[in-house]
């Protein structure tokens with residue numbers, strides 16, 4: 005086996021200890037990952053040192069997750085002007101990571117089957133552009149090659165960036181034969197706000213706010229991932245009480261979103277009772293988070309070293325009461341859904357993703373679990389309170405809209421239990437500990453199971469203990485292609501249903 | 516069928532009585548901040564320096580806080596040794612101009628309604644096309660929530676529509692990324708005049724947490740004229756609702772508690 009550095013989730017190591025592999029060995033490591041039951045959690049280029057923005061070579065770092073041992077295997081290599089031979093043909097799950105590194109650092113990738121921009125911004129490394137676009141111009145978003153089906157009676161449907169609902173922008177192209185979709189291609193980048201670039205040189209006073217708004221519906225997830233990074237890099241431990249409250253907040257976030265998703269799915273097939281009840285119940289879970297910290301999305305709650313808001317017995321009792329009331333109503337709403345044959349007829353066998361496809365694409369979260377892949381960071385790479393108290397992994401097999409909905413429902417039940425238990429036995433420590441300064445020349449990896457799946461943050465520090473690089477991998481980054489695959493051979497009219505069953509983040513992908 | 520009817524009974528009627536009754540907001544909710552510059556030591560700039568979005572400035576007249584930049588975080592209140600800035604649970608914060616959003620003392624005025632012909636046109640029926648231009652899905656989510664049975668926006672004649680051609684205006688979220696600038700402009704152009712634009716959230720007003728990034732344009736006003744600004748990150752659904760109803764002169768007499776009555780310590 006190639007030399008790698010294996011660390012648990014939420015740990016930091018000296019940069020000097022990160023194995024620097026020859027390019028071939030690095031490629032072999034990544035390509036062989038799947039055969040060794042590893043997933044690619046992150047693969048990215050690190051910005052050149054501040055004095056050399058146009059450096060001739062770029063360092064690549066890979067983080068492979070071993071779900072059997074709970075270790076994260078890290079290694080690096082250096083890519084020069086020649087670039088590297090694409091690993092995508094042998095390891096499809098890196099296809100988007102490779103497109104991203106080509107776009108960000110102008111790395112040339114030979115043999116990538118579909119090397120297109122991801123977010124449509126100029127290269128971050130002056131003088132290096134993977135497509136040889138002229139310097140100083142901003143690429144026009146969405147203007148790129150798209151797959152095209154040729155033939156009689158074949159037609160193309162293009163949707164977006166502005167969609168019909170209150171929803172973020174993205175562009176979808178369907179290659180259809182009548183109602184039947186042969187292929188869906190998803191082109192994003194409209195939400196690109198340049199967050200990763202702004203994180204370099206931090207942490208600064210905006211950093212936590214950037215984290216909280218990476219994907220606004222995943223504020224707790226991303227803020228927790230970031231806090232774990234700072235704690236690892238500074239050698240600070242969040243207090244036990246903080247860990248428990250973070251767990252509560254993370255599960256409340258999951259509850260709100262999963263409940264909202266069940267409602268949205270019901271709405272899409274015209275089943276209004278569950279749609280209306282869940283619309284309201286989603287708000288009840290958000291309001292529970294607002295009881296904790298004043299913000300429905302958990303803004304201001306999670307901070308490095310702990311949590312910024314504590315609870316007393318009165319508040320705990322209030323939360324417990326609300327939880328019980330919501331549990332009753334959400335159970336009722338869900339049972340109506342499962343008991344309706346017309347709903348089931350629409351959910352079952354729609355938007356199926358085969359387990360092999362899910363594996364090859366590296367899907368994460370409920371979308372992966374719905375295909376029978378046992379992927380849940382809370383269980384396989386636990387951090388914080390999940391190391392102490394386990395939560396069962398919710399699974400389904402069929403990989404269709406039903407499975408994705410049903411996994412959510414199982415998780416709703418389990419998250420309610422989890423929150424209740426945590427609130428019932430909060431450790432009596434302080435809620436927060438002031439983190440120390442970040443140590444220089446380190447690397448840290450942090451995983452959190454957000455409601456959409458694995459959130460991965462990887463940071464490196466420079467000689468002054470500032471972020472030299474900060475990589476964010478939102479679960480949506482892994483899963484958008486899963487949505488595209490779920491549409492194959494489906495009716496185009498099933499797109500909204502399939503889309504809701506994934507409910508992916510645009511800004512989390514676009515950053 | 517019986518099960519559905521039974522559920523209907525137990526789930527009950529859930530629509531809030533707003534604006535006839537004041538909203539119930541959590542005690543820790545951070546709404547309209549208040550400033551007491553008399554507490555500030557002369558050379559103190561702690562809050563100014565702590566603010567992630569430079570929403571706070573200080574001059575010889577004291578502190579000024581721009582609600583359009585404010586993320587309603589606790590960075591300033593945590594940093595202030597004197598308690599000069601506090602958040603209240605007052606949710607009403609919308610304003611018609613950027614200038615009106617700057618607070619020095621007290622609370623900002625109730626939002627001014629549209630005038631004359633525009634009011635007559637839109638008061639009882641306003642169709643909006645929502646455009647997210649780099650929004651993080653926080654603002655989008657809390658706009659969406661207005662459509663649920665809890666808020667039931669439809670009872671005020673306000674509706675989100677699928678096409679700009681069917682709309683009377685736009686509701687914009689997000690800082691306006693470079694990559695959404697053209698789409699926003701085109702969507703605006705597609706709305707038949709007369710039309711209005713509502714900027715929801717710190718991003719759409721000022722760029723919010725992303726202000727000054729090369730990749731964004733610091734708010735909707737960089738591309739389209741804005742008629743209503745609704746602060747927050749994200750604004751509470753009640754804040755959005757108050758703004759919309761105020762614009763349409765649908766709030767009625769000021770029946771809810773006086774502004775600033777509910778001070779929260781934090």
Ligand code: SF4
Nearest residue numbers: 651653654716717718
């Ligand atoms: S104002 Fe805040 S909540 Fe709204 S889109 Fe911007 S970052 Fe998200």
